[in-house]
Amino acid sequence: MPPTPPTTSPLAPYVHRDVPLEFAGRRLAFATSLDLFSSHQVDVGSKLLLRTLEPVLAGGLGGGAARVLDLGCGYGAIGVALATLPVVASAHLVDRDALAVDFARENARRNGAEDRVTTGTNLGLDDLAAAAGHAGAEPRYDLVVANVPGKAGDAVIASMLLGPLGVLRPGGLVAVVVIEPIRALVEATLARPDVEVALRRDTADYSVFHYRPAPDAAFPTPADAFAAGVYDIASLTFEDALEQPVTIATVQGLANYDRFDVIESALTRRLPRLPREGCVLLANVGQGALAAYVLRSHPAARFVLVDRDLLALRTTRRALLALGAPEDRLETRLIGAWTGDSAVQPTADVLVGVLREGGNAAAVTAEYLGLLGALAPGGRAVLAGSSTAITRLLAVKLPPHLKASRTKHRGTSFLEVARAAATD
Ligand SMILES: C[S@@+](CC[C@H](N)C(=O)[O-])C[C@H]1O[C@@H](n2cnc3c(N)ncnc32)[C@H](O)[C@@H]1O
Structure with a gap:
């Protein structure tokens, strides 16, 4: 579906420009704000992550109806792009920044994916229960994606890397891109017997990791990180x-x-x-x-x-x-x-x-x-x-x-x- 042209969105005063993204043979467009991550173009790391995900989703992750979580979605480049794929049933996009979430919602609309995208202003994985649909239900995803915030601090980064393993459905995958300065930290965090790294791709400036629980390993639903003092x-x-x-x-x-x-x-x-x-x-x-x-x-x-x-x-x-x-x-x-x-x-x-x-x-x-x-x-x-x-x-x-x-x-x-x- 072609991108919906910008209309009289209430976000108009905040829009810096529209940036294009070619993904899976589609031309997508994202409204960006100067006050959000990567306002001049879709981040090179986000594009790298998306390229590594196309074959994984085409390979039938989630039985061809994958449920995706985009953690730290910014204006929605990764989560909205994935939501335009027919093999993605739903994408939940969350960020701690309410302006980012407003843009992610708007960009879902502009790219014709609003019926498959939900959003939330969340702190890490702390507020996910509200997305589960009914009280007591555990939110579960086939794919959790993140362009990990490089300056969030070591403990927060570790919780954003390991926490998603506790919200996966059986057979699910976590896929992240990180900037070079935290490459070693990410490598060390994932080097555990209960984590299986399925793919790693390095460039000079970025690394992509795909990983999942090792066979027989089980990760609990993550505890509330803010309450636990992680920040x-x-x-x-x-x-x-x-x-x-x-x-x-x-x-x-x-x-x-x-x-x-x-x-x-x-x-x-x-x-x-x-x-x-x-x-x-x-x-x-x-x-x-x-x-x-x-x-x-x-x-x-x-x-x-x-x-x-x-x-x-x-x-x-x-x-x-x-x-x-x-x-x-x-x-x-x-x-x-x-x-x-x-x-x-x-x-x-x-x-x-x-x-x-x-x-x-x-x-x-x-x-x-x-x-x-x-x-x-x-x-x-x-x-x-x-x-x-x-x-x-x-x-x-x-x-x-x-x-x-x-x-x-x-x-x-x-x-x-x-x-x-x-x-x-
Ligand atoms: C590197 S940017 C990536 C943005 C977007 N995914 C993209 O690819 O353009 C990281 C994002 O994570 C968000 N973030 C940072 N710490 C967070 C946290 N604890 N919980 C939720 N979002 C967070 C930031 O607000 C920012 O939008």
């Missing part, structure tokens, strides 16, 4: 507004595991006076240091944590709970693309965060307007960003009840936005 790396201690020490547990795979981010630290000096029992929305929460800082000064506030990264949300939520935040005053919202559907209710008395600027200008504007939509009457927002982004955002026309201005603190720029107390 944990260190703890971070800093001073709150009353110069009392606060300690949070930090994880690998997010920046600033060993220091309070300088921009977040500058933000603490610009925090508006918070109503003690109001609602605080924290955007792009990272390791959770800023959230912990605000919790210490305003323990009675309600918190809404917004991020597109499930790892950041889980880590921050865990930090706040450990510091005594009551569960019923803690809400998390995973938002990839800010579209009409992802809107947050206008309940925030205070909105604080660092703008994400990895995408194109339209994407940053969409995030800005989406966040401001969460301000309650009388609410105040303080958003940190680059000077260029803030100059541009100040030119964005806002509804009359919102007033934006710029402030600076030691080289960091902030956008401060106030919503009028009563709006008509």
Whole structure:
């Protein structure tokens, strides 16, 4: 089926370009975002992995109706391409990044595979049970594929390599591509008597491994890796507004595991006076240091944590709970693309965060307007960003009840936005 032409997708502000992929005699096309892996073309490693999989699937894996899991799907190049094959019955695409998942869903649609593709914002294999269809059922796949994130950290990489062996159906296969810097780690992780490597292909920059449980070996359904501490790396201690020490547990795979981010630290000096029992929305929460800082000064506030990264949300939520935040005053919202559907209710008395600027200008504007939509009457927002982004955002026309201005603190720029107390 020819690729569906791009239409008025709600993802339009986030699209960098459409990249082509020739696969199994088909011409596929993928919308990419500057803020996602390999936005200029489909990754060379992903293409290499796909080439090694064509004969395996043609050989009847899964009895000609294979169930595929794409772990860390990005915008969906591998999983969507596989889902276009007649021998693939279904492909489940998961990523910890909700924006990636939004793109994977869109790319399934563009390539006519939406009826065989399901998606989920998942942390590794931790959230797969929801895909099993009914409570208590174990999700099982004939093929698990991954272009393994090279900088996720050794323990996380090992869990992403071995965990899939515990979600295979009998006769199933795991197939991964990895970059050269982690080739030796992958080789060592798979060198075990209970793992059978069926194929290995090396180039200067990549290695592909196909592997499965050795005959008579059985792998259990993987335990929840986040809860088991697989992501944990260190703890971070800093001073709150009353110069009392606060300690949070930090994880690998997010920046600033060993220091309070300088921009977040500058933000603490610009925090508006918070109503003690109001609602605080924290955007792009990272390791959770800023959230912990605000919790210490305003323990009675309600918190809404917004991020597109499930790892950041889980880590921050865990930090706040450990510091005594009551569960019923803690809400998390995973938002990839800010579209009409992802809107947050206008309940925030205070909105604080660092703008994400990895995408194109339209994407940053969409995030800005989406966040401001969460301000309650009388609410105040303080958003940190680059000077260029803030100059541009100040030119964005806002509804009359919102007033934006710029402030600076030691080289960091902030956008401060106030919503009028009563709006008509
Ligand atoms: C190397 S990229 C591959 C993306 C895509 N499969 C491709 O081939 O273009 C790795 C992806 O894994 C995701 N990722 C990293 N750590 C993850 C985790 N713990 N759980 C789920 N996804 C993860 C990243 O967000 C990223 O999209």
